[in-house]
Amino acid sequence: MRKIHFLLSSLVLFILFVSCNNKKLTEVVEVPLPTAEEKVTMGIPDDVTAEEGAFQMERLSYPYDGLNPNISPLTLEMHYSKHYLTYTNNLNKAIAGTELDDLTIEEILSKLDLNDAEIRNNAGGYYNHSLYWKCLGKGSGQPKDTLAEAITKKFGSFAQFTTSFKEEATKQFGSSWSWLIVDKSGNLKITSTQNQDNPLMHNALVQGTPILALDLWEHAYYLDYQYKRKNYVDAFFKVINWKKVGENYEEALKK
DSSP states (O other): OHHHHHHHHHHHHHHHHHHHHHSOOOOOOOOOOOOSSOOOOOOOGGGOOOOSSSOOOOOOSSOTTTTTTTSOHHHHHHIIIIIIHHHHHHHHHHHTTSGGGGSOHHHHHHTOOTTOHHHHHHHHHHHHHHHHHHHBSSOOSSOOHHHHHHHHHHHSSHHHHHHHHHHHHHTOOSSEEEEEEEOTTSOEEEEEEETTOOTTSTTOSSOSEEEEEEEOSGGGTHHHHTTOHHHHHHHHTTSBOHHHHHHHHHHHHHO
16 A cells, blocks of 8 residues: 555656646746826926036926926926927037037027027027026016016907917917017017027027027926927916016017
8 A cells, every 4th residue: 555655756756857847937027017197206496407518507486396287397397307408408518619608598599500400499499498487487477577567568458468368379380489589679579489499599580589489399398298288388377486487578678
């Protein structure tokens, strides 16, 4: 009986040995599932610094969450620390060692060789974003004093100006910017430009000094509003720093 038991045990072990050698062994590892919400760690705007060069980044007067919920912290952080930083660094590299190295950004834009795509795109991107950041804040409702009077005189009312500006911005196709500018005669005008061009460039259909800038590139709003650009334009009007825009207007009149 013991002999039969031994033979059966040996047979089972032999079958298992052959089976394991004929099969591919698979190691099973338990991987934890992602949590429903994952915290995103981000720094602060002042930690972001451009490489050494002629131009440095415009410092934000608000933290990354300072425009929330109209512009989310993630959108602002990515826009400022990635896109704007890249334009700044690329501009500095493009003009290093050239006659443009000692000029202001406004002078570079006015003397721009439109065939030089590298400087055109990065100088425009640097200037446009620098103004955009300065036009944003917690929002002061409506313009006051001299700018308020000029808007009423030109557009009939602040409400009509708002409608006209939003219509101009919403109808733009693709990557672009919308502007409130002061032209050479000191008049306010609403206009738009494609890509990173702006009204300071001599190819602009409507030239003048920008005092309010709205970035309509998708990186400025897509994380928050996806394809609903109109919603982003509406939200932009809730975070315009009209005090700063008013200061920009006063400066533009002096030129």
